[in-house]
Amino acid sequence: MKFIKKYMVNLILGLGFFAVLTIVGCASTTNIVDRSGAQLWGENCARCHNIRPPQSLTDAQWEVAGMHMRTRANLSGIVTRKIIDFLKTAN
Amino acid sequence: MKKKRFILFVAIIILITFTTQNMAQEDTDLQSQIQKFQSGSHQFMVTGYALTNFIKPQNEPSQFETGFNPIFLYKANDRLFFEAEIELEIEDGEQNITLEYAQILYTLNDYLIFGAGKFLNPANYFIERLHPGWINKLPTMPMFVGHHGGMQAAQHLGFQLRGGTPIKGSKIEYAFFMSMGPTLDLHDGFIDFKNYEDNNNNKGIGLKFGFLPIPELTIGYAFENATVGEENTQFENVSATTHVVDFSYAKDISGLKGTIDLKAQVVWLNIDNPNIAPLTFDNNSNGGYAQIAFRPGNVDNDFFKNLEFVYRYDWTDKPDDAPENELVKRSTIGINYWLSSSSLFKFAYENKDTIVPGGSTTNEHRFVGQIAFGF
Numbered sequence: 001m002k003f004i005k006k007y008m009v010n011l012i013l014g015l016g017f018f019a020v021l022t023i024v025g026c027a028s029t030t031n032i033v034d035r036s037g038a039q040l041w042g043e044n045c046a047r048c049h050n051i052r053p054p055q056s057l058t059d060a061q062w063e064v065a066g067m068h069m070r071t072r073a074n075l076s077g078i079v080t081r082k083i084i085d086f087l088k089t090a091n
Numbered sequence: 092m093k094k095k096r097f098i099l100f101v102a103i104i105i106l107i108t109f110t111t112q113n114m115a116q117e118d119t120d121l122q123s124q125i126q127k128f129q130s131g132s133h134q135f136m137v138t139g140y141a142l143t144n145f146i147k148p149q150n151e152p153s154q155f156e157t158g159f160n161p162i163f164l165y166k167a168n169d170r171l172f173f174e175a176e177i178e179l180e181i182e183d184g185e186q187n188i189t190l191e192y193a194q195i196l197y198t199l200n201d202y203l204i205f206g207a208g209k210f211l212n213p214a215n216y217f218i219e220r221l222h223p224g225w226i227n228k229l230p231t232m233p234m235f236v237g238h239h240g241g242m243q244a245a246q247h248l249g250f251q252l253r254g255g256t257p258i259k260g261s262k263i264e265y266a267f268f269m270s271m272g273p274t275l276d277l278h279d280g281f282i283d284f285k286n287y288e289d290n291n292n293n294k295g296i297g298l299k300f301g302f303l304p305i306p307e308l309t310i311g312y313a314f315e316n317a318t319v320g321e322e323n324t325q326f327e328n329v330s331a332t333t334h335v336v337d338f339s340y341a342k343d344i345s346g347l348k349g350t351i352d353l354k355a356q357v358v359w360l361n362i363d364n365p366n367i368a369p370l371t372f373d374n375n376s377n378g379g380y381a382q383i384a385f386r387p388g389n390v391d392n393d394f395f396k397n398l399e400f401v402y403r404y405d406w407t408d409k410p411d412d413a414p415e416n417e418l419v420k421r422s423t424i425g426i427n428y429w430l431s432s433s434s435l436f437k438f439a440y441e442n443k444d445t446i447v448p449g450g451s452t453t454n455e456h457r458f459v460g461q462i463a464f465g466f
Contacts (some may be wrong), residue, residue: 013336024187024389030260031259031260032261033257034261043307044306047341048220048225048307048339048341048345049225049465050429050432051432053432054262057320060134060459061136064134064135064164064165064166065133065198067164067166068162068164068174070136070204071174071196071206071253072219072220073220073255074254074255074264074265074301075255076202076254076256076257077201077202078201078257079257
């Protein structure tokens with residue numbers, strides 16, 4: 001019984017998972033690669049922590065920090081470059 | 092006399108002119124050297140975080156703890172990168188120095204990065220993304236994270252391939268890794284994740300997949316498998332498999348005048364039952380946490396906009412017949428006060444129940460305060 005109960009719970013969780021993905025996936029907005037650096041900066045950084053002001057680092061430091069965060073947050077190359085370009089412009 | 096004065100005057104003028112020219116030349120040389128350094132492709136940066144805790148357990152003396160984690164980042168060019176973090180801490184009455192991670196990274200293309208060394212476990216969302224003191228919203232970590240008796244590794248020693256790909260308005264993330272894998276402890280049946288010397292030729296593998304249908308939402312699944320038994324023993328075929336589900340949602344909600352942040356992670360750890368004493372039980376464990384935080388960052392009041400309210404429930408459930416069988420459930424409520432975007436005070440109260448075989452429950456509670464600073 002315990003075995004069946006465990007797998008029933010997993011099955012319900014799995015179906016719920018795919019239902020959520022389907023619903024929210026359909027509601028997706030602008031293509032990510034078409035978004036501005038400012039928008040991508042807000043979306044990607046705020047997912048885990050408070051966003052740091054562009055002025056908090058120099059242009060050269062943003063280049064290094066950007067590469068570090070690209071790895072950590074699995075950002076694609078184009079998204080990383082757009083965020084770094086925005087931070088350097090706003091700096 | 093006048094002639095001598097004139098010669099002295101001319102000599103001084105020549106000396107001053109020569110020295111000034113030399114200084115100007117040195118100045119130009121120095122400037123060009125600085126410019127050469129600034130325009131070079133090699134860039135180095137030190138960042139990191141620091142924290143200090145105050146802990147007051149129920150029936151034990153209160154303690155202070157402190158820690159400092161410098162992070163070294165070195166960018167050689169647009170593809171080659173190195174990152175390392177060292178943890179220096181005074182905790183549980185001891186001074187510890189730990190290499191948290193150190194890996195060489197090479198960008199293969201826009202969607203794939205290769206890394207080798209000691210790295211944060213890509214399958215462990217909390218550890219990889221949320222554990223630094225200024226990011227973690229409570230002063231403590233969920234209990235399923237731990238080198239011994241925990242459910243999931245914090246770091247791996249090996250290599251990884253990882254990246255992310257936008258697909259229209261959504262995004263997928265992926266990581267594959269191969270590492271030393273954990274080792275089996277024959278005394279209690281747990282596995283030890285702090286493996287710096289492998290006990291067999293098998294290497295652990297792991298896969299992480301994340302889906303971000305909208306920017307605010309991340310849903311992830313990860314799988315890890317490794318042979319954990321020692322080679323040439325009766326336990327050499329014992330393997331451990333981990334399944335992990337994680338969830339993250341963070342959104343600024345104008346109606347609430349603030350940001351709501353939801354995080355959760357559940358881990359199922361299944362270790363083979365070899366049916367050889369002392370490991371003659373079904374060795375299945377689970378653990379996880381669910382957390383909600385709210386910061387009214389859009390209210391007008393300067394004091395309230397810096398407050399944040401947090402609640403976390405976490406648990407670990409060890410196998411029913413294991414020597415150290417126990418179910419531990421903990422609730423933590425916390426209030427934070429943000430001093431800047433990366434520094435804050437945390438005040439938390441924990442209530443923990445430990446249920447052992449036979450059903451007896453031990454209750455503990457404690458206060459934990461922390462100041463954390465990311466730089």
